[in-house]
Amino acid sequence: MKPIVTLTLNPTVDKSTTADHIIPDQKLRCAPPKFEPGGGGINVSRALKRLGAASIAVFPVGGPTGTLLRELLEQEQIQQQPIETESRTRENFIVVDASSGQQYRFGMPGTPLSPQEQQQVLITLKSLAEVPEFLVISGSLPPGVEPEFLMKIVRAAKSMGIKVVADTSGPALHQILQEGVYLAKPNVGELSKMAGVDELDSEAVAQAAHQLVQEGKCTIVVTSLGPQGACVVSQDLVDHVPAPAVKKRSTVGAGDSMVAGLVYGLATGLSVRETVRLGVACGTAATMNPGTELFRKEDVDKLYHWLLQQTLPAAAA
Template identity: 60%
Template sequence: MIKHVLTITLNPTVDKSCEAEGIKPEKKVRCSQPKYEPGGGGINVSRGLARLGVSSTALFPSGGRTGELLEKLLEKEKVAIQPVPVSAETRENFIVVDTASNDQYRFGMPGEAIVEEEAEKIHAAILGVSPFPEIVVISGSLPPGIEPQFLSRLVKELKAKNVKVVADTSGDALTEILKEGVFLLKPNLGELSKLTGKEELDNESADEAAKQLIDEGKAEIVVVSMGPQGAYLVTKDENLHVPAPSVKKLSTVGAGDSMVAGMVSVLAKGGSMSEMAKMGVACGSAATMSKGTGLFTKENAERLYQWLSR
């Protein structure tokens, strides 16, 4: 039986993307028709899970005109949603590709502040989800108004309910989450370096740094994403390197979220650690084959997974 998954995105966004030829300062830039897509860490994980045939519920604060658009976009992708109404307008991000150079420009907006009463409403909504999830993915940044301590309190309460917590965030939010410890952590080399105080990590030292986090009780499984070098999966008893397949890269937007979706899809089905790592790398690599913020296609992910499983 597939485990129920809840994704939490505290700082969701609508990603607006377009193309333009020859971006220069002081010049009027003529853009293509904009494309609107749902965005934010956990939301992207839910979108990825839907493509892999694993249902999840995406919980996020939603406000204003952009919040309404976000909800409609997710419903169009057949993602089950639990929006929590807030007064703050849901933020937008803007991505533009210069077709003359294929350079990608990404503009991230901070979003409006969530007030304290609304933060408590979000907290109550998470703990009131029914049926209660067995896996919770906390992914993405924190909006203004929500303190990092919100996450450590939440993780403590989720673990008390025997939930497997998957974390993919950074900075103070990640530091706070790891005070309680999680089931699965997906840092990149830079994040792993900051968490362990070890500088200039390479393949060998990344393994040691990941084991340090496990020994300290901060995570049971650490999957270190290393971009074109693939990923390292480290547990107390296991160490596995999965190389990234060589693909034509069009965009790196959403590759990390796609990797988490791939891993969680296998976790929800009760698969092995090896299968989990390979599906994560397959989905992350497949995402780079799509333009803009398109995440991955199921066909590309499955093809790359088969290649990695040979």
């Protein structure tokens, strides 16, 4: 299998800690902080690693936080192609109030990317040692990056024969789909926005996704529905996959885990029906772990086989 390339334009170092009680005005004593690499594509790379797949994470980095981000990824043995930036990489802050178990997540503004740095991102993608089969573009856009930049990336990738998997939102998602991608993974809210409506029931989800396929915006649309699982639509397929019932601890990272499962399934030659079940298994397995932790491979395997047996017996046989 060729390595999968992930692109994270707005990466972060996530610093997380715990405090006994979060109260105003007083000094709060916190537990020693944990530092983790973050940002859509970077999380997809970390989740792919857990599935046993190699990936190359492409992302801009700068300053001391950028150095830390690179070290953290090195520790996790994730291959990387960083692009140096003048501004320092952002650091997000997550704190859990131990008395209530509630988690507070503070997101900092992203690191601006100059036009030259954006150009460098494009050059990096065009000059990868090996042309990948899949490029996963995931996460938000940092300041200074217009959604049109994503179109340039998609155009370049497609001209190299690369299949693009997109997981982003708002104007970035709208714009990327104008260029047309292989697979998009909106959640139901993101799909509703694109369809210009407040809410979509399950039949309307399939219809809205089908319209994206008809318009040539995606070959496959996987709409994630949180605890309701996912709906996959392609030219000749509509399939709803329920999420297995599990003890939910934290949904952080569920979307990125699902994207990793989807691209892994496609890259290893699973059918689209099997692939979406693997995606749901990864997403749901991620909800079984507390905090920012991704999934455990054993949980994914169990949930995937359960889903095959319950909803696709022929494939499980």
